[in-house]
Amino acid sequence: MSISGEGVFLQMNQARNMLEVRSINSFYGKAHVLRDLSFEAPTGEVIALLGRNGAGKSTTMKSVMQIVRTQSGDVFFKGQSITKLLPHKIAKLGLGYVPEDRRIFTDLTVIENLIVGQQPERIDAVKWTQEMLFDLFPNLAERRNNRGKALSGGEQQMLTIARTLMGNPSFLLLDEPSEGVAPIIVEQMAKVITQLKSEGLTILLSEQNLHFAQLVADRVVIIESGKQKFYGTLQEMNERPEIRNAYLAA
Amino acid sequence: MEFFIAQILTGLANASSLFLVACGLSLIFGVTRIVNFAHGSLYMIGAYTGYTLMQVLPGAIGFWAAIILAGLVVGIVGVLIEILVLRPVYRAPELFQLVATFGVILVIQDLALMIWGPQDLLGPRAPGLRGVVRILGEPIPKYDIALLIITPIIALALWYLMTQTRMGVLVRAATQDREMVGALGVNQAWLFTGVFALGSALAGLGGALQLPKGGADLLMDFNILAPVFVVVVIGGMGSLPGAYLAAIIISVLNVFGVTYLPQSTLVLMFVVMIVVLMIRPYGLFGREEVAGEHGQVGEPERPIKPASSVMRGIVVVLLIGFVFLPLGGSSYSLVFVTDMLIFCLFAASLHFLLGTGGLVSFGHAAYFGGGAYIAALLITYSETPMEIAFVLAPFGAGLTALAIGWVCLRLTGVYFAMLTLAFAQLVWSLVFQWGSVTGGDDGLVNIWPAEWLKPTVTYFYFVLILSVAGILLLRHVQHSPFGFALRAARDSHRQAEATGINTRQIQLIAFGFAGFMGGLAGAMFVFSKGSVFPNELEIARSFDALIVVFLGGVKTLAGGVVGAGFFKGLEETLLRFEYWRLLMGLLIIFIVIAAPEGIVGSLRKGAERIGLRRVENQ
Numbered sequence: 001m002s003i004s005g006e007g008v009f010l011q012m013n014q015a016r017n018m019l020e021v022r023s024i025n026s027f028y029g030k031a032h033v034l035r036d037l038s039f040e041a042p043t044g045e046v047i048a049l050l051g052r053n054g055a056g057k058s059t060t061m062k063s064v065m066q067i068v069r070t071q072s073g074d075v076f077f078k079g080q081s082i083t084k085l086l087p088h089k090i091a092k093l094g095l096g097y098v099p100e101d102r103r104i105f106t107d108l109t110v111i112e113n114l115i116v117g118q119q120p121e122r123i124d125a126v127k128w129t130q131e132m133l134f135d136l137f138p139n140l141a142e143r144r145n146n147r148g149k150a151l152s153g154g155e156q157q158m159l160t161i162a163r164t165l166m167g168n169p170s171f172l173l174l175d176e177p178s179e180g181v182a183p184i185i186v187e188q189m190a191k192v193i194t195q196l197k198s199e200g201l202t203i204l205l206s207e208q209n210l211h212f213a214q215l216v217a218d219r220v221v222i223i224e225s226g227k228q229k230f231y232g233t234l235q236e237m238n239e240r241p242e243i244r245n246a247y248l249a250a
Numbered sequence: 251m252e253f254f255i256a257q258i259l260t261g262l263a264n265a266s267s268l269f270l271v272a273c274g275l276s277l278i279f280g281v282t283r284i285v286n287f288a289h290g291s292l293y294m295i296g297a298y299t300g301y302t303l304m305q306v307l308p309g310a311i312g313f314w315a316a317i318i319l320a321g322l323v324v325g326i327v328g329v330l331i332e333i334l335v336l337r338p339v340y341r342a343p344e345l346f347q348l349v350a351t352f353g354v355i356l357v358i359q360d361l362a363l364m365i366w367g368p369q370d371l372l373g374p375r376a377p378g379l380r381g382v383v384r385i386l387g388e389p390i391p392k393y394d395i396a397l398l399i400i401t402p403i404i405a406l407a408l409w410y411l412m413t414q415t416r417m418g419v420l421v422r423a424a425t426q427d428r429e430m431v432g433a434l435g436v437n438q439a440w441l442f443t444g445v446f447a448l449g450s451a452l453a454g455l456g457g458a459l460q461l462p463k464g465g466a467d468l469l470m471d472f473n474i475l476a477p478v479f480v481v482v483v484i485g486g487m488g489s490l491p492g493a494y495l496a497a498i499i500i501s502v503l504n505v506f507g508v509t510y511l512p513q514s515t516l517v518l519m520f521v522v523m524i525v526v527l528m529i530r531p532y533g534l535f536g537r538e539e540v541a542g543e544h545g546q547v548g549e550p551e552r553p554i555k556p557a558s559s560v561m562r563g564i565v566v567v568l569l570i571g572f573v574f575l576p577l578g579g580s581s582y583s584l585v586f587v588t589d590m591l592i593f594c595l596f597a598a599s600l601h602f603l604l605g606t607g608g609l610v611s612f613g614h615a616a617y618f619g620g621g622a623y624i625a626a627l628l629i630t631y632s633e634t635p636m637e638i639a640f641v642l643a644p645f646g647a648g649l650t651a652l653a654i655g656w657v658c659l660r661l662t663g664v665y666f667a668m669l670t671l672a673f674a675q676l677v678w679s680l681v682f683q684w685g686s687v688t689g690g691d692d693g694l695v696n697i698w699p700a701e702w703l704k705p706t707v708t709y710f711y712f713v714l715i716l717s718v719a720g721i722l723l724l725r726h727v728q729h730s731p732f733g734f735a736l737r738a739a740r741d742s743h744r745q746a747e748a749t750g751i752n753t754r755q756i757q758l759i760a761f762g763f764a765g766f767m768g769g770l771a772g773a774m775f776v777f778s779k780g781s782v783f784p785n786e787l788e789i790a791r792s793f794d795a796l797i798v799v800f801l802g803g804v805k806t807l808a809g810g811v812v813g814a815g816f817f818k819g820l821e822e823t824l825l826r827f828e829y830w831r832l833l834m835g836l837l838i839i840f841i842v843i844a845a846p847e848g849i850v851g852s853l854r855k856g857a858e859r860i861g862l863r864r865v866e867n868q
Contacts, residue, residue, distance in 0.1 A: 065433055091435030103430045105423045115416055116423045117434045167435050 017076075018043040018171050018202040019064070024073030024083075026056075026063045026226075033059045034226040036073070041171070041204050041219075046197050048217035048234075049206040050248055056226040057206035058100055061175045064204075065090055065097045077171065094122055096169030100176040100206075102156040104163065106149035110140055113148060113159055117166035125170040126199050133162040136192060154185035161192065172196065174205035178212045190215045210248055222247045256388035257509065261502030263394035264463070266401040267293075269497035270456030271474055272481040273408065273490050274449035280425035280488040281445045282340075284347045285664055287793075288331065288354040289478065290471035292450045295358065296324045296457025297466035298366050301373065304461070310377040320458035321451045328450020332443050338843045340442075349800040350842045352793050355471060356835030362468060364829065373461030393462045400459070405494055412490065421445055425488055472789045476675035479668040480519055484526045486536020487664065495534060520676045524657055527669075531660055561808075572714055576707040584710045585778075586822065592774045594814040595717040597798040599767035601810025602724045604799055606733055607760045608740030609659075610667040613674025614768055614795050616654070619787030621647040621769025622776035623681060626694040636700040636777065643773035644766045650677070651765020655758050662743075671789065678787040693783035697776050713774050720767055721811060727763070736760050801841055803848025812850050 019041035026034040033056050041047045049057050062068040064075055065087050075083050082090050091097065105113050114130055121127045134141035137158040143151060151159060157177065164172065177193070178186045186209070193203060193216045207213045213220065213234075220237045222230040224247050230237060237243060275289045286292075303316035335350050379396055382389035412418035424431045424441055432438045457466075481500055485492025500519055507518045526534065557565070575587060600614045624646035628639040658669040681688045688694065703709050727733050738746040739753035746753050776782045785791065794817070802813020820837070824830035845852040 067429060067433060086437075087429075087432045088435050088437045091433060097433045099430065099433070103427055105426050105430075107426060108419065108423055112419045112422075115419045116431060116436070118416070119435050164434065 016042055018078060019204065020076040021060075021064065022074045022076070024063055024070045024075060026059055026068050026070050028059075028068070032226070033068075034063060034070075037223065037226060037228055038073075039221040039228060039231050041202055043202050044197070044200065045218040046193060046203045046205065046216050047219045047221060048213035049204060049221050049223065050208075050210065050213060051206075051223040052248065053208065055223045057223065058175055059226070060223070061097065061099075061173050061204070061206060064173060065095065067097075091167060091169075092119065094125055094168070094170040095173065096164040096167050096171065097173045098160050098164045098175060098177065100179060102153070102160050104148040104151075104156050104159050107147060109147055110144045110151070110159060113163050114166050117163035119167040122168045122170065125168045125201070127168055128165045130166075133165060136165075136195070137162055154181045154188075157181050157185065157189070158192075165196075170201065172201050172203045172205075174203060176206055176208065178207065178209045186212060210244070252386035252388050255386060256390055257505050258502055259385065259390055259398065260394060261505040262401075262498060263391075263397040264505065265494075265497040265501035266397045267456035267460040268474075268477060268481055268501060269401060269494050270404065270452045270459070272478045272485065272497055273493040274452035274456070275478055276482050276485075276488050276490070276493055277421070277445055277452075278449035279482075279664065281421055281428065282336070282442050284336065284351070285667065286446075286449070287348060287351040287475070288358065289449075289453050290473070290475045291355050291358040292324050292328060292453035293457040293474050294362060294466065294468070294471040295327055296320045296454030297373075297461060297464075297470060298362055298371070298457075299323045299454065300458030300461050301371050301466050302366075304374050313374075313377050317455065317458040317461075321455035324454020324457070325447045325451030327454075329443055329447045331450075332446035335839055335843075336442075336446070337439065342842070346800060346804075346842060349797055350839055352797055353835040353838035353842065355793075356831040356838070358835075359468060359471065360829045360832035360835070366466070368468065370467040371465050373463070373465040376462045379462075397459065404455075405490070408490055417444065475789060476672050477519065479672050480523050482533075483665060483668055483672070484523055484533055486530075486533030488537075489533070489535035492533055492535030517676065517680065520672065523672065527657070527660060532665065536665075569718065576710060581706050584706050586818075588710050588713050588778055590815060590818040591713050591717040592771050592778065593798075593818055594811045595720045595774075596768055596771035597795050597802070597810040597814035597817075598721045598724050599764045599771065599810075600795045601799045601802070601804070601813075602728065602767070603760060603764040604796075605804045605806075605809065606728050606740070607736050607757060607764075609757060609761060610670075611761075611764070611792075612667045612671035612796065613654075613677075613789075613792050614670075614764070615787050615789070615791035616674035616677040617647040617651050617765040617768030618772040618775070618795075619681075619782070619784075619791065620650050620677060620765075621772025622782040622786055623688065623694070623772075624769070625773045625776050626697045626782045627688070629697050630694055636698075636703070640699075640773050640777065643776075644769035647769020647772060648762045648766030651768075652758065652762040655761030655765070659754055659757055659761065671792065674787065674792055675789065678784060678789075681787055682784045688784075691784060693781055695781040697782065698780050699777040703777070709778060713778065716770065716774060720770055724767060732756070732759075797838060801838070801848055803850040803852075806848065806850040806854070809848055809850050813848065816849060 017040045021037060021039050023036040023038050024034055025032065025036060037056070037060060039047070049060060051057050059068055063070050066083065066085060067087050070083050073083070074081050077090070077093055077095060080093070082093065082095075085093075087097075105116065108116070111130065114133065134144070139155050140158055140162060143155060148156065148159065161174070161177070174193070177189050181189070190212060193205070197203060197216075205213075205216070217234050219233050220230065221228060222237070222243065229247050230243050271289060271293050274292075275286060278284065278286050278289070297320075300316050300320035303319050304313055307313070307316050331354055335354055336347060339347050339350050376393045376396065379392040382391050383395060384390075412422060420431060420436055420441055424436075424438070428438055431441070457470075477500060481493060481496040484499065485494070485496035499522065503518055503522060511518065530536070572587065576584060579587075596614075596618050599617075600611065603609045603611050603614070621643040625639045625643040628634040628642060629636065634642070654670065654673045658666050658673065661669060682690055684690070685692075698704065699709060703712055735746070735751045735756050738749065738751055739756055743753055772786070775786070798813040798817045799810050800813070801816060802809030802811070820834070821830075824833050827833060
């Protein structure tokens with residue numbers, strides 16, 4: 001088995017960065033939302049995407065998934081460009097997307113929601129079963145035959161994560177997991193994220209809650225008006241309070 | 251009592267086809283958000299295909315195999331329609347996809363005519379099930395008993411598919427949030443195709459199953475649409491148990507209606523529907539429509555502006571051309587332009603409702619034909635002077651619109667659209683069934699204008715002045731505060747309400763106004779032709795108007811008028827061919843795919859591209 005020089009480089013690069021976002025631009029109609037946004041997600045790390053309301057966090061998530069089509073720039077997943085693919089193809093590569101505002105299927109039961117997310121096993125990721133997910137989210141286990149609309153906000157949030165995990169992703173996009181859920185659930189969320197990281201998942205999560213990001217993140221991207229304002233480790237950000245004061249809500 | 255039970259059994263047997271077609275429509279709508287107007291056509295193909303197969307395949311096994319094969323064939327036809335026609339337009343605005351399905355209806359009508367000919371085919375009876383069984387002394391056809399057994403089996407199989415298989419779970423999930431299903435790794439394209447195939451196959455099965463009780467003819471595509479829409483609206487969009495229950499209610503009611511009130515079977519159906527909707531606005535098992543919550547598709551609308559000086563110039567030149575037409579043109583061209591002007595006003599009135607009001611009326615012919623019939627009835631029965639009948643007609647049409655609008659506006663979106671179609675069909679069936687008054691199929695004749703208007707040239711000027719005035723008035727209203735309020739109600743119902751706009755009232759007035767204008771067009775029409783027939787009230791007439799508005803461009807003010815002119819010209823050209831529907835259908839499908847902004851929108855874009863027109867920013 002011979003490996004060319006380029007191949008080795010690519011593999012190393014791939015090993016280092018699971019996701020690379022290179023100066024992407026996204027629009028809603030005529031509104032320019034993301035402007036030359038770039039950042040990377042090193043394999044095995046938790047990256048927090050921080051910014052104020054309307055900074056473009058959710059759009060970044062949707063642009064990676066191509067639910068919002070990027071107009072220019074490129075996104076590489078494990079070294080492969082994914083900007084030309086449709087969302088379902090991207091999901092099949094191992095990107096798991098957890099939307100904000102808990103878009104669970106409210107007419108379906110918890111188990112049925114999980115069935116929708118189900119995908120074949122992948123070599124490079126944990127193979128999740130319903131039982132494993134019920135261990136991870138014990139609240140859901142009790143409610144497995146309830147319809148989505150009967151669940152509490154926190155339970156719905158857990159279900160969106162569990163549903164995406166059923167696709168056995170190696171990379172997780174978590175859009176505002178702590179938004180609008182009770183503090184006790186936020187803590188539980190932080191534990192889950194740490195556990196998922198220890199299982200080998202790379203995670204990009206968008207947050208307004210700095211406290212939550214402090215709990216789980218290795219690295220931070222700060223965006224404002226769709227532009228990248230800071231990219232570095234959590235520690236680097238904490239050493240520069242002026243950044244926090246300028247771009248994040250108090 | 252025995253008779254009563256026998257009646258119920260017959261009704262249950264009749265519910266079979268209705269249920270299958272309705273639940274196919276419901277399934278397809280749930281996932282693709284497309285009201286598949288061609289669903290009646292699929293039902294028709296099912297009947298014809300089943301008929302042919304039954305001629306070829308022998309015996310009882312052949313008979314049942316023919317029914318199943320007919321379902322499969324129609325399923326494949328559905329796949330072809332989905333892939334060739336609908337896939338290219340999924341990203342277009344929702345309502346534009348409807349026009350594509352109208353195109354499919356036309357194509358299928360002519361294909362059926364080519365293959366099976368114009369004569370009605372009487373369905374063969376089921377081998378081995380020819381006689382009757384006596385239940386409590388009452389004779390029940392054996393085939394009815396077979397249907398009574400088959401339908402619940404199919405319903406159960408569907409229930410199993412939808413609740414116990416992954417495919418069914420995906421379909422239900424996609425009904426709620428298809429974008430999310432895609433983001434979870436499910437290929438939506440194939441899910442859509444699969445659902446379309448299933449829904450089509452059900453329609454085909456329905457068509458083939460009813461053969462021994464009926465047959466196959468070229469009108470069955472439109473004839474099934476109104477009852478199917480009623481069933482879906484009563485049962486609740488997307489609900490299988492709802493469709494089943496509603497089909498049974500309508501069919502049983504129909505059987506009793508035929509016995510006790512033979513003149514009013516169709517009316518009865520609507521009465522039930524209205525009662526159900528008063529109590530449960532989204533049907534027995536339905537849910538409120540949440541379509542459009544994840545943003546609108548397509549480009550943002552351009553702000554409406556008064557016409558530019560160039561546009562005004564073109565319009566003036568065109569009008570001057572019309573004014574001098576009688577000097578140069580033949581009387582044939584006068585009649586043609588008269589027709590065209592009337593149609594332009596009719597289309598403009600629908601365009602006003604649809605474009606400005608966002609109220610998609612699928613039954614606008616009710617007001618056009620209604621106006622025509624009101625004038626004709628007044629002339630025929632009360633010897634009203636023509637001038638008075640002419641003035642009363644639009645008011646009558648407007649009042650009809652207000653009454654229908656009052657019921658329909660309780661609902662929104664697709665429910666509203668289906669209701670308007672169902673009501674238009676009610677008006678049609680009233681006129682059609684009440685032959686002693688309306689002349690039924692023979693129509694009303696000898697409806698001529700007053701002496702002073704009789705000459706073709708005079709009537710031409712009469713129509714020219716009235717239609718141009720009508721179109722200008724519609725345009726004026728669109729630019730008025732009322733027009734703004736109407737658009738506000740269209741774009742954000744809640745926000746408009748919060749601003750203090752009584753949206754329902756505004757929409758009702760708009761509905762009545764559009765009906766008035768449609769009635770005016772109808773009145774001009776009846777006196778130009780001297781007669782009126784029920785086909786002026788048909789679904790096909792409503793669809794003509796809808797096609798015109800979409801072809802012209804919904805989002806452009808001139809869309810209705812330009813589309814109508816184009817359509818009339820096209821019809822004039824195509825009518826020379828034997829299979830003009832086929833050509834028309836193909837052309838419509840082509841335009842939908844190639845020029846999704848309509849004629850006006852595409853012309854404007856083209857002009858911008860080659861620099862004839864400044865690109866507008868915001």
